[in-house]
Amino acid sequence: MKIHEYQAKEIFSKYGIPVERHTLCRTAAGVLAAYRRMGTDRVVIKAQVLTGGRGKAGGVKLVNNTEDAYQEAKNILGMSIKGLPVNQVLVSEAVDIAAEYYVSYTIDRNTRSVVLMMSASGGMDIEEVARQTPEKIIRYSINPFIGLPDYLARRFAFSLFPQMEQAGKMAAILQELYKIFMENDASLVEVNPLALTKKGTLMAIDAKIVFDDNALYRHPEIHALFDPTEEERIEADAKDKGFSYVHMDGNIGCMVNGAGLAMATMDMIKLYGGQPANFLDIGGSSNPVKVIEAMKLLLQDEKVKVVLINIFGGITMFFAPYRVALIGHRYLEQIHPVEERLDEEIQQLLHTHGAVDFYIGRNGDFDIVAGSRIKAAMENCGSDCINLILVLPYMVAHYNDFRNYYSDIIIPPSLENIHPKSAISMRNRWLVDHTDCLMAYVHSFSGGAAACYGYAAIRNKTTILL
Numbered sequence: 001m002k003i004h005e006y007q008a009k010e011i012f013s014k015y016g017i018p019v020e021r022h023t024l025c026r027t028a029a030g031v032l033a034a035y036r037r038m039g040t041d042r043v044v045i046k047a048q049v050l051t052g053g054r055g056k057a058g059g060v061k062l063v064n065n066t067e068d069a070y071q072e073a074k075n076i077l078g079m080s081i082k083g084l085p086v087n088q089v090l091v092s093e094a095v096d097i098a099a100e101y102y103v104s105y106t107i108d109r110n111t112r113s114v115v116l117m118m119s120a121s122g123g124m125d126i127e128e129v130a131r132q133t134p135e136k137i138i139r140y141s142i143n144p145f146i147g148l149p150d151y152l153a154r155r156f157a158f159s160l161f162p163q164m165e166q167a168g169k170m171a172a173i174l175q176e177l178y179k180i181f182m183e184n185d186a187s188l189v190e191v192n193p194l195a196l197t198k199k200g201t202l203m204a205i206d207a208k209i210v211f212d213d214n215a216l217y218r219h220p221e222i223h224a225l226f227d228p229t230e231e232e233r234i235e236a237d238a239k240d241k242g243f244s245y246v247h248m249d250g251n252i253g254c255m256v257n258g259a260g261l262a263m264a265t266m267d268m269i270k271l272y273g274g275q276p277a278n279f280l281d282i283g284g285s286s287n288p289v290k291v292i293e294a295m296k297l298l299l300q301d302e303k304v305k306v307v308l309i310n311i312f313g314g315i316t317m318f319f320a321p322y323r324v325a326l327i328g329h330r331y332l333e334q335i336h337p338v339e340e341r342l343d344e345e346i347q348q349l350l351h352t353h354g355a356v357d358f359y360i361g362r363n364g365d366f367d368i369v370a371g372s373r374i375k376a377a378m379e380n381c382g383s384d385c386i387n388l389i390l391v392l393p394y395m396v397a398h399y400n401d402f403r404n405y406y407s408d409i410i411i412p413p414s415l416e417n418i419h420p421k422s423a424i425s426m427r428n429r430w431l432v433d434h435t436d437c438l439m440a441y442v443h444s445f446s447g448g449a450a451a452c453y454g455y456a457a458i459r460n461k462t463t464i465l466l
Helices: 005-014 028-038 066-077 126-132 150-157 164-183 213-218 230-240 259-271 288-299 335-353 365-381 420-433 448-458
Strands: 022-025 043-047 060-063 089-093 097-108 113-119 137-142 186-197 202-204 208-211 244-247 252-256 278-281 306-310 322-328 356-360 386-391 408-410 437-441 462-465
Touching: 005 022, 005 208, 022 028, 028 043, 028 066, 028 089, 043 066, 060 066, 066 089, 097 126, 097 137, 097 164, 113 126, 113 164, 126 137, 150 164, 164 186, 164 202, 208 213, 230 244, 230 288, 252 259, 252 288, 259 278, 259 306, 278 288, 288 306, 288 365, 322 335, 322 365, 322 420, 322 448, 335 356, 335 365, 335 437, 356 365, 365 386, 365 437, 386 420, 420 448, 437 448, 448 462
Parallel strands: 252 278, 252 306, 322 356, 322 437, 356 386, 386 408, 437 462
Antiparallel strands: 022 089, 043 060, 043 089, 097 113, 097 186, 113 137, 186 202, 186 208, 244 278
């Protein structure tokens, strides 16, 4: 998880790492007011977006008067950087810089340890420095059992600062950055540049922290800082629905079951000159509901012109529909809350099981309301996902008329010789015995619905109480 520069600087400040005075603003008027409050001649206005290259894109400006501050703020707040809209800026006090340095902690997969990277070529694209002049980058692997004690911090600091005073300050900063990295389960802590001012102080005038997503459950205060982009919102929504989704820049949407097959599918598209719009693994347990949700997800991307579906049948198992019986009191005092709860539970059942057969009677308000909500769900998902089955206790005059509304009609053979007065309660027991789950609306301990719910409990059936 990435966080903004201003958020990273707040964390830096908590650990005692020097940062310049700054204020977060969301309007040009706010920038103007911040400039006046700082009481300094020069400030830097910096776009706050979760991407690099802000300076090259025109998202970082040095200003020295109110007119320029207002105009540059308007310009920056109206731009997009790498497709990300700028909604906020950081107004920072300009620093008189004597030299710039690069410092970061990250994970080295080769050594399976934290690695400290430093360079006297700060303020530049570190990837470009590594490519053109790799000798300018100093690397130290940190032993996790030792960490960064004083003697190592001073040793590393002297690599950049031969003077005792600056080396001591640098050693303290290195130790605090390491604490930030370890205590917060970060995957990257970066300062670029770490500025040596003309007064001889060291100051982090930029800050970047990336956290390990898998460890965020241990840090709710950090997770609260999450400011998702539109793409990240879509990816998070996909994850909630059981998909693995990554947005790309192409125009061919991919829907595949299995991560390896998804990668192979994208390779095939590239081989023949196409551009995949996404990585989308809907999983091996594909079902009609997941396919529909995946298609909706793909079509949110305006760049998608065609969708390639590659569902490998060998890993897609057939699942019999989940069977749910519905039972409730004959009269409803409030219909709308019941409808809302029914909609929630129907969607959850479809999300969990993919295909559901609903078994229902026709003896009161609840049955009618429940039937209408199931029919509404059928319009969205289709009959491949949902069946609405009417279970009658005995033959009725309008039997044939019901066929246009229900997917099927059942009169259990065991009820053929039962007196009509007893048939309904026996039908309710049949519903419990022949389904996987009972969804019940029960607001009193009397009546047939309450008796049926109690019978389901005795039979240790899964129940959903509305």
